[in-house]
Each structure stands twice: as C-alpha cells, then as structure tokens.
Amino acid sequence: RDAERDLPEALADGVIEVWFQPILHVPTGRLAGLEALIRWKHPRHGWVPPPDIIAAAAVIGLSEAVLRYILDHVYRMKLLLRERGLDEVRIAMNVCPRELTQTAFEKLILEKLDAFGIPADGLEIELTEDTALDSAIASERLAVLSRAGVSIAIDDFGVGYSSLSRIRQLRVNRVKIDRSLVTGLHEAGDKRGLVQAVIDLGKALSLEVVAEGVETETDLIALREMGCPFAQGYHLGRPTQAATVLDAFAPPF
Ligand code: G
C-alpha cells in the first residue's frame, strides 16, 4: 500500500503531524489536559486514518520510529505549556495493544521523559483497546509506567471489555466514557443512566472520569448537573495543530 511505501519519507520530512484536542475541567471550564492525535495528509490519498498509519508502521518495522516521533511532539508541547505556566496540563497519547507488546515502549517513554526533564505525571497513556491487556508483558510494561508516575487511562469505556478487577489490576487513573454514550445524552434517558453510573463509579473508586464526544452545549450542561469532572468533544474544541491550541488556551500575555 502507498501509505506503507511513503511513511518513511513522511516521517523524515515532518509531513506527519501530531494534533491536540483539549480536555476541560467541567466545573471551571479550565484546560485540564490534551489528547495527542496523529495526522497525516497524504499528497494523493488525503487524510490517512490514524489506525492505518500505526498498522503501516508495524508492517515495515517502523513502530518504534513512529512512537519516538509522537513522543517528541508530545514532549515539545509539554515544554511549550510549561513556558506559558500550564505545567499541570497533562498530555494523553493513544497506545494500541500491538504497540504494547511489540515495542519496548515503556523504556522509550521513560528515557524521553528524562531527556526532556518532564515529570512522569505530565503524561498519560490511553489504552485504546483492552483485548491484549490479558498479556502478561503488556500489564508488566504498564505497571512499570504506572509505578514511575505515568497516568493510565481506559479509552472508549463502557463499550469494551474492561472489568472492574482489570481496572484495579492495571492501576487505572482515569476512564474515558465512549462518545457513543455521551453524544445526545440530554435527549436519551438510557444513555443518561449509563453515564451517571460511570460518574458515580469514578467517585467510588477514585477514578477521574472524562466524558468524550461532547458535541453540544446541552450535553455539557447535563454533564455538569450530573457531576462529571472532565469533558472532551467538538463543542469544547476540535483536534488542532499545537500552535492553534496554544493560541486558544494559553495566549501570550
Ligand atoms: O483522530 P481520529 O478520530 O482520526 O482517531 C481515530 C482513532 O485513531 C482513534 O481510535 C484514536 O485513538 C486513534 N489514534 C489517533 N492517534 C493515534 C496515535 O498516535 N496512536 C495510536 N495508537 N492510535 C491513535
């Protein structure tokens, strides 16, 4: 496939970008975090879906190179946030099961945290699927990161396989409620019950809860009433380039 053939050059030329989407603290509306999302606009085929980029990298043996690339962008953004007094804004990056088992990703992450002088709790790992977390090697690697202080989040929570015992075993700090349960929340009674249950679960287990897929003000108001601590979605900010996010949330003074 073209994506595979053109990936090395796209990495070398910096054509691949890392964009960021804001995560807001619901009670105050303040910026609490950013989710890093890889973006590649191929000159002929247009936007390449992120999972295809990750899969292409694995096929041609560039998984580690892509991970390093994303980490460099994430850590550079952390430094920019620090310059603007936003040290407490945590950056989350997505990690899929294959990355967990096939690359020495915990070493890479910790090495680079050190090199950039960034505290481990400034970074979060979003586990995009939990299927491979059965593997001992994946949980051991996550445990290494967790012990170092890196935050662990379960993505797409509520539609996957994550059990409560798994959450404890993996030392999860945060759950992100899947957007299919959140979008249109105000008009659907059943969704509201599920979302409220996760919010309450978070309080009971000291887990941070993020509602994803907040697309309207009415959904945001409903979440605020329900006591949801964090939210993310197009209504609060779309994924954009680093400079755009900084202009919106951390303007120079
Ligand atoms: O950003 P977008 O909506 O196109 O993302 C589609 C999917 O790709 C999401 O599930 C997201 O978690 C995943 N994704 C985005 N960026 C990355 C990345 O850098 N690494 C991994 N493993 N997945 C990513």
Ligand code: G
């Ligand atoms: O699977 P994951 O949650 O990592 O997917 C993240 C992707 O979801 C982001 O890259 C973004 O493109 C998409 N996304 C973020 N907010 C919204 C939203 O409010 N609505 C929709 N439809 N997609 C969103």
Ligand code: MN
């Ligand atoms: Mn995610």
Ligand code: NA
């Ligand atoms: Na998600």
